[in-house]
Amino acid sequence: MNSFPGHITDINTNGAMSIVGVEMDGGEKLMSIVIDTPESAPYLKMGNKVNVLFxxxxxxxxxxxxxxxxxxxxxxxxxxxxxxxxxxxxxxxxxxxxxxxxxxxxxxxxxxxxxxxxxxxxxxxxxxxxxxx
Amino acid sequence: MISLNLKKKLKSAGGQMVLDLKLTIEKGQFVTLFGESGAGKTSTLRMLSGLLKPDSGLIEVGETTWFNSDENIDLKPQQRKVGYVFQDYALFPNMSVRQNLEYALHKGQDKAIIGELLQFAELNELEQRKPETLSGGQKQRVALARALVQRPEILILDEPLSALDLKMRIKLQEYLLQVHRKYKLTTILVSHDIGEIVKLSDKVFELHKGRVIKKGAAADFFGLNKTSAKFRFSGEVLKIQKEDVIYIVSVLIGNDIVRVVSDPIEAAQLKVGDQVLVASKAFNPIIQKL
The missing domain is CATH 2.40.50.100 (RNA polymerase II/Efflux pump adaptor protein, barrel-sandwich hybrid domain)
Incomplete structure (x- = not known):
């Protein structure tokens, strides 16, 4: 599993799903779609640190x-x-x-x-x- | 609330061990004690139920003190409102199902509870049978019903399902949850099955050499909430085989074997018998009506 640290810079929510933008420590930006919203998953907060896995x-x-x-x-x-x-x-x-x-x-x-x-x-x-x- | 603060010298397979345990369990919770054999799980439960005397310490259940070494308080097992279910059922072989339950009545107790429990456990048709004529799952339902006869506040389940096959385990897991809710019990389970623990318990305490070394909500405890992945299961590694530049890991999940492709770096950290989390995004699996 590739795993890299970053922090959340964008959250675009519609219904139960969100597309989350993550700025990586190296400056690149990656995007992920998740079945979660800031309400259902408290970690979805601007500036929060997350690891990106693929x-x-x-x-x-x-x-x-x-x-x-x-x-x-x-x-x-x-x-x-x-x-x-x-x-x-x-x-x-x-x-x-x-x-x-x-x-x-x-x-x-x-x-x-x-x-x-x-x-x-x-x-x-x-x-x-x-x-x- | 149950509050335990226990000290006890124990003889274990690896020599002597000093159990030094502080544990608080909220009323109405379903908790699991987790840890390797000899960690002190069963000893803790035996001390709570009064079958083993601590060297020193305190056991408080709600407003009542069950044990206090300083004040010489030590309630007898029958004075403690604990139901105990063992892995090996411990039924009386010469008694019928109904007699096994009736034997647990305390003096002068209304017999109506027996009928209620037989019905709830769906044992009515079996009530005249002797234990030896019952299946493992039926015996365990009898043992559970018997543990409830005295209307305990605390139910102790010491590896209650580990002798049963998977299908029966899953059925009885549902039944344990029903019992826990219907009789408003505080339930303490000892189990090694992560799927079972996550399904049943609110909270997990890990014991190691007589101490609590880790606690947490069940899904968090085993790291199942550590990713956004929604398609996730816990299982046991059965086989790791190299194929080309990758590894294929066979994992037992419930009674299905699934296969997961793994990079060599990850595969090197796995061994047969490991408990693992298998996860994918909810976007990837296909779904079809059978």
Missing amino acids: KELEVAVSTQTELDISIENRIAGKITNMEMGVLLSRLTLETSLGVVIAIISSMSVGKMGLGKGMNVMIMVKLNEIILAP
């Missing part, structure tokens, strides 16, 4: 910086290590958040020509981000 397998990798795609969270990173498996590969990326692990198919690694030292964008949909107060 699974390695939910990280998408792109070599293009400006993609027209419905993935809200995008961070620039550099591949510092690659462990190639038959079906899956494990990428270690250096980002402004810290070290992010991405596990993607080896097929994509080959097709995209990914390799150590390459600059890429990593992307995570907002429904894949868990907040841990």
Whole structure:
């Protein structure tokens, strides 16, 4: 599980759900959608510290910086290590958040020509981000 | 409110241990004592019910002092309003279900309670049967009904369901909650099953070497409220296998085995038998009518 600290800067609530903006300690902004509101979950307060969690397998990798795609969270990173498996590969990326692990198919690694030292964008949909107060 | 402040030298498997315990339980709460074997859970409950005498200390229940070593107060077990249910049922084998309950009546007590309890426990049709002809779940319902005959204020459940299969456990968990509410009891459970503890109890106290080392609301205690994830379960790790660059962890949740993919760094911290939290966002699972 990728886990990084930040603090809450936006809460946009409608009914029982909220989209929460979190400014990470490295300055990047990530967004998460949760089935909670400031009333149901007291930790949802502007300025409150939260950890942002997302699974390695939910990280998408792109070599293009400006993609027209419905993935809200995008961070620039550099591949510092690659462990190639038959079906899956494990990428270690250096980002402004810290070290992010991405596990993607080896097929994509080959097709995209990914390799150590390459600059890429990593992307995570907002429904894949868990907040841990 | 129940207030315990107990000191007692105990002989445990690892030699001598000094139990030094301070514990406060609110009236009407369902609490669990949690901790490894030999931590002092059963000894604490035996001292509360008067089956074991503390070396020193104080037991107060509401306005009444049950034990006070300074003032030489030590109420007899039958004077303490405690119902005790053991893992092994402890029923009299030569008596019928009804006789087992009647034996618990105190002198001059109205017998009407027996009928009420038999009915509530759905034991009416079994009342003439001997314990040996009953299933484990039925025996435990008899033991529970018997513990309620004297209308206790406190119900002690010492691993009451651990000898039963999962289906029966889940059924009896519901029943324990009903009993707790109907008879307005303060209930103290000893259990090692995290799912059971979270389902039943308001508060958990962890004992270690005769002391309370941690307490909290049940879901908080086990860290189940630590994330915004809504699709979450607790379970036990059955298997950890390496596949390609990842690990697949098999987890027993209730009577289902689920599999969770894990990064090598996380998998290295897990071992078979560990209790774990499995969580995902509510947005991810699919749902289909069967």
